[in-house]
Amino acid sequence: MDQPATAFSATPLDDIRDRIAKSAAIAGRPAQDVTLIAISKTHPSEAIVPLIAQGQRVFGENRVQEAQAKWPALIEATPDVQLHLVGQLQSNKAADAVALFDCIHSLDRLSLVTALGKAMEKEGRQVPCFVQVNIGAEEQKGGCAIDEVPALLAEAHAAQVPVLGLMCVPPAEVEAAPYFALLAKIAADHGLAGLSMGMSGDFETAVLLGATHVRVGSALFGARE
Numbered sequence: 438m439d440q441p442a443t444a445f446s447a448t449p450l451d452d453i454r455d456r457i458a459k460s461a462a463i464a465g466r467p468a469q470d471v472t473l474i475a476i477s478k479t480h481p482s483e484a485i486v487p488l489i490a491q492g493q494r495v496f497g498e499n500r501v502q503e504a505q506a507k508w509p510a511l512i513e514a515t516p517d518v519q520l521h522l523v524g525q526l527q528s529n530k531a532a533d534a535v536a537l538f539d540c541i542h543s544l545d546r547l548s549l550v551t552a553l554g555k556a557m558e559k560e561g562r563q564v565p566c567f568v569q570v571n572i573g574a575e576e577q578k579g580g581c582a583i584d585e586v587p588a589l590l591a592e593a594h595a596a597q598v599p600v601l602g603l604m605c606v607p608p609a610e611v612e613a614a615p616y617f618a619l620l621a622k623i624a625a626d627h628g629l630a631g632l633s634m635g636m637s638g639d640f641e642t643a644v645l646l647g648a649t650h651v652r653v654g655s656a657l658f659g660a661r662e
C-alpha cells in the first residue's frame with residue numbers, strides 16, 4: 438500500500454496511532470484492543486495539554502511525586518484522563534499511588550502486593566495492576582523473576598489486588614521479539630489477557646506479539662533530558 442507518508446504533516450500522535458493500527462491489522466487484531474499509554478515522565482504540563490487536545494486520554498508516569506505535582510490539575514480539567522504508573526513503587530507510597538493512579542504496571546514483589554491490598558481496602562478503590570516480570574533475568578532490572586510469577590499471582594488474588602496481566606521491559610540493544618513472545622506465553626499459561634509491552638523503539642513488534650498496552654514516551658514527546 439503506497440501512501441504519501443508525510444504529504445500532510447501528521448502529528449507524532451497520528452503517526453503512532455497509525456502504526457499501531459497497521460501492526461494490529463497484520464496480526465488480525467482490532468486496533469481498539471491496543472491501548473496507547475503516552476509516557477509523559479519528565480515533560481511539563483505544557484507538553485501534555487496538546488496531546489489531550491488531540492484526544493489522547495491515557496498517560497503514564499514513572500514517579501509518584503512527579504505525578505502528584507503535575508496531574509491533579511490536568512485531571513481536573515479533563516476528568517476522563519487515565520493515569521498509569523509504570524515505574525518502581527516503594528511500599529510506603531502505595532497509598533499515594535492507589536489514590537492517584539488508575540492502573541499500576543510495576544507490581545513486582547510480595548511486600549508490594551500486601552501494601553497495595555491494604556491501601557486499596559483503605560481507599561475503597563480497586564486499582565488494576567500488571568505484574569512486572571524481569572523477562573531477561575537482568576540483575577539491575579526491576580520486575581520479579583519468571584519463577585516467582587505464580588506465587589505473586591496467588592498472593593495478589595488472596596489480597597484482592599486485581600491483576601490484568603503481565604508487563605516487561607526487555608533487555609536493551611537486542612531484539613525484543615523473543616522476550617515479548619515469552620511474556621505472552623507466561624501470561625497465557627496463567628489465563629491473563631493483559632500484556633503491557635512495547636516502547637518507542639519496539640511497540641510495533643509488541644503489537645504483533647499481542648501487546649494490549651504499549652508505553653510510548655520519546656516517540657510522542659521527543660527525547661528526554
Ligand SMILES: *Cc1c(COP(=O)(O)O)cnc(C)c1O
Pocket residue numbers: 476478499523524606636637638652653654655656
Ligand atoms: C520511560 C518508560 C517508557 C517509555 O520509553 P520510551 O522509550 O521513551 O518510549 C516505557 N515504559 C517504562 C517502564 C518507562 O519507564
